[in-house]
Amino acid sequence: MIAKIGRSSNLYGALSYNQIKVEKERGEILLLNKMIESSDGRYTVVQLLRSFEPYLINNRNTEKHSLHISLNPDPKDRVNNELFCQIASDYMNQMGYGAQPFIVFKHTDIERGHIHIVTVCVDENGKKISDQFEKIRSMSVCRTLEQKYGLIAPKDKKNSRNEKIFRPVDYRAGDIKRQIASVIRHLPEYYQFQTLGEYNALLSLFNITTEKVDSNLQGSSHRGLLYIPLDEKGQKAGHPFKSSLFGKNAGLASLELHFAKGKEALKDPRRKNKIKVIISAALRPADDEASFKKQLLDKGINVVVRRNSTGRIYGITFIDHTSKAVFNGSQLAKELSANSFNEYWNNDIKTDVKEPIVQQHKTAVSNITELHEVEPHHWFDFLSMDQNRGDLLVALGGLLPEAQGEDYEEQDFTNRMKKKRKNTKGMR
Structure with missing residues (x-):
């Protein structure tokens, strides 16, 4: 479980962000601790603020008096509302905020279930609650709660090399x-x-x-x-x-x-030479565009071809997922430019690709030669002749950080709060 703690002087903004989710039916209130409750279970931001007013009125000198915490279990954890409430209460107690008024929101607009907790970090006498070693203490509390409730620890994700998470955009799926x-x-x-x-x-x-x-x-x-x-x-x-x-x-x-x-x-000629050797080796035996792309895909290289309305090739780009480098064909060699491939695939005029000029170092010659017989990287073991680009990117999830379930609105809200604080300081 990962905890993120944000501090600001904008309690209204933190409550509004979460309450809007509730009003749009993309979230719900799970728990109120030492808060004024309504008779019908419905709330406005102004109503929620009233529970914090005595603490803010007594606030002595704490500028960033508001806390906005998110608790994020692993997507594989099955956490129901009751367990979320227990986790939130335990976390707040162990962090020293158990006696504070706080409200727990559950967000339901993304696949990864998670909760947000809004509170203030000044007690009823206006004194700031200590935040010394807060991040270290928070990590320790998360590890304790993971053991107590059988949750997956973040480090366990590193072992899932082939986890398929990072996906191409599907315009039909919404959001x-x-x-x-x-x-x-x-x-x-x-x-x-x-x-x-x-x-x-x-x-x-x-x-x-x-x-x-x-x-x-x-x-x-x-x-x-x-x-x-x-x-x-x-x-x-x-x-x-x-x-x-x-x-x-x-x-x-x-x-x-x-x-x-x-x-x-990418100025280093050795990087260009390496990918050029692989492309040259794939081009010579290839009878058509499909077989050429398949051979390079087996080596971990995608080929993106751009055509105009008449079918003429006006651009070709090679994406090497092993070295994480992207090259236009013309950057590698004239004979690998869009015009050359247009002549070859559209007019059946094949151009001989010159071998790269290798520097005098023997080790470099050895490395270039070995590339002709390089085995596909283990990231691409799943590929077969009939797999399309979508399949490739699904499996590329193992190469990139976990993206599914990220709450980008949450990050955007945090960034706006930081920007607002900077602007406020600038006006003083």
Whole structure:
């Protein structure tokens, strides 16, 4: 079980965030501790605030008086409402907040069941309750509760190498924003790419694309990015989402920094030579596009081909899941460019691919030669001739952090609270 503790001076915001979930039937109130209860079991944010007013009035000097805690069991844990209440009470008692008024909300809008607890960290006399070594104590309490209630410890997840969690976007499944968020949040942490086109090639495996937006408002130019879901044929399948909805790391400015780092990291000719050798070995015996892609897929490389309305190939990108590098064909060699593949697959004109020029070091020659006989990485043992790109990305869940069940709205709320605190400090 993972506990996340947030502190702020905005008690109303924390209560509103959770109460809105309840009103939209995406959450429910499980437990009230030392709170004023209503006769019909229904509450407003103002009603909930009344239970905390005496504590806030007596608050002496604590700026961040509000606590917003989330307790997140493993998705495999089967936790009913009664057990959630016991866990919440035990956690609050052991953390020193058992005598405080607090309210426990259960969120039901994502697959991973979890609870949120809202309280204040000043006692009835206005004195701050100690938060010394809070994170260490919280981790210790979580381990104790896991043993007491038979919950799965977070470290157990590391042993599930082939767990299939990270999935492409399914526009029919609903909640597309959260699906997109769970993908784009992690990809730049693991893959190196140099252009927006290469980023789009990688995203296309997850049924996502982006579009750049340039606008001029009141004499100021603004650049932005839109994220758009795709169907199985690569066609747009829903309305676009502004990158700002997913945090600054999903925006154009952050991605351009990532492009620059990618260009520097991928300058090493040895990295290009390695993937070029594998591609060359797959191209020579391949009779068509399908067999070429299959051979590379067996080596852990996806091929993304872009065609115009007439069928002409205008772009080809290679995504190496072993080295986590993305290359446009023209970056590797002229004979691996989109034009060359267009001539080969559309006009049956095959171009000989030149062997990479290897540096003088003997070890480098040995490494390049061995790549022709490299075995598929164990991440790709599941692949077979008839599996499609969706199957690949489902299994790639083992390579990436767990994404299913992430509450991106929760993270967005936390980020907004932090931003608000910074702005408030700036006005003083």
